[in-house]
Amino acid sequence: MAETLPPQIHVFVRDWLSANNILLKSRDGHVLIDSGYKTHAPLTLALLASGRGLGGEPLATLVNTHLHSDHIGGNAAVRDVYGCTIVFPDSEAPIIRRWDTKALLLDYADQEADRFDIDQTLHVGTSQVWGDLEWQMLASPGHDMGALVFYNPEHRILVSGDALWENGYGFVMPASLDPDALPAARDTLDMIASLDVRFVIPGHGEVFTDIGAALDRAYRRTAAFEADETRVARHALKALLTFTLLHRRRMALADLPSYVDRVGIFRDFNAAVLRMTPTALAAMLVDELQRAGVVRRDGADLVPAG
Numbered sequence: 001m002a003e004t005l006p007p008q009i010h011v012f013v014r015d016w017l018s019a020n021n022i023l024l025k026s027r028d029g030h031v032l033i034d035s036g037y038k039t040h041a042p043l044t045l046a047l048l049a050s051g052r053g054l055g056g057e058p059l060a061t062l063v064n065t066h067l068h069s070d071h072i073g074g075n076a077a078v079r080d081v082y083g084c085t086i087v088f089p090d091s092e093a094p095i096i097r098r099w100d101t102k103a104l105l106l107d108y109a110d111q112e113a114d115r116f117d118i119d120q121t122l123h124v125g126t127s128q129v130w131g132d133l134e135w136q137m138l139a140s141p142g143h144d145m146g147a148l149v150f151y152n153p154e155h156r157i158l159v160s161g162d163a164l165w166e167n168g169y170g171f172v173m174p175a176s177l178d179p180d181a182l183p184a185a186r187d188t189l190d191m192i193a194s195l196d197v198r199f200v201i202p203g204h205g206e207v208f209t210d211i212g213a214a215l216d217r218a219y220r221r222t223a224a225f226e227a228d229e230t231r232v233a234r235h236a237l238k239a240l241l242t243f244t245l246l247h248r249r250r251m252a253l254a255d256l257p258s259y260v261d262r263v264g265i266f267r268d269f270n271a272a273v274l275r276m277t278p279t280a281l282a283a284m285l286v287d288e289l290q291r292a293g294v295v296r297r298d299g300a301d302l303v304p305a306g
């Protein structure tokens with residue numbers, strides 16, 4: 001018999017521009033985890049309003065796993081419609097409150113999100129009841145140093161954000177820029193491996209149950225990153241360029257050298273780790289993404305392959 005999540009959990013599987021939206025329903029108030037990317041807010045609102053979503057009922061609370069734009073980009077729009085309380089990991093709340101666009105990877109990474117206020121914060125080591133289920137707040141630094149994952153021991157469910165996907169996890173900072181990031185990512189995998197988990201609801205991709213295989217892949221990736229910092233930087237910049245391409249739909253190939261020279265995170269990773277000319281960096285990113293089948297050339301432009 002297929003294993004299924006408790007019926008009050010509804011997962012809207014999105015894509016790589018918008019994180020998954022997880023709706024936890026309860027008579028005590030419905031809770032949404034993560035709101036997707038800003039430009040996808042109309043679709044997020046439509047899914048929420050649908051019969052599989054709230055179906056006209058109010059949303060009490062919006063929670064975020066971490067502060068990246070693909071998770072918080074719909075917060076302002078969701079709050080405008082539902083007037084819900086916004087609850088955020090406490091270690092990241094100051095960054096949101098001062099709207100630090102570099103730490104949020106907004107203009108620094110050529111991404112967008114509308115500003116919003118936080119009403120309550122989540123503390124590591126405490127529990128919250130969402131959807132009539134008790135969730136433990138667990139620190140999951142690495143990809144994002146203040147991120148949380150949410151764990152329900154009763155049904156052995158992990159809401160993993162970008163700390164663990166079925167195939168990998170969210171990019172991490174190279175050691176030259178943050179020496180704590182990759183060791184923290186490994187520690188977070190160890191923490192997750194210590195949990196008894198039957199279902200993982202990741203920030204991106206389908207719900208999965210074979211957490212052992214996912215951890216094996218994540219540990220292999222971590223070992224490869226630990227052996228070669230340039231791999232960390234290349235992986236991150238490929239993920240960031242793919243994200244921008246999903247956001248913009250197309251980019252002129254001729255503009256890419258000036259793009260990687262102008263956008264802060266590309267410039268900083270290149271200066272600290274890769275040390276290539278902007279033209280060589282742009283060519284390498286396009287070549288590797290093309291060979292991975294993620295992007296393709298369309299005339300003079302680069303477009304998503306999908």
Ligand SMILES: [Zn+2]
Nearest residue numbers: 068144162170
């Ligand atoms: Zn993230």
